[in-house]
Amino acid sequence: MYGCYCTLKTHSSTVLTCSK
Structure with missing residues (x-):
């Protein structure tokens, strides 16, 4: 799984x- 996501x-x- 690869990706960027908002954590805060x-x-x-x-x-x-x-x-990644």
């Missing part, structure tokens, strides 16, 4: 986690 979204930033 705040008012100031968005965290993306990518795995």
Whole structure:
């Protein structure tokens, strides 16, 4: 499985986690 997805979204930033 491969892809990037949002793991945390705040008012100031968005965290993306990518795995492969």
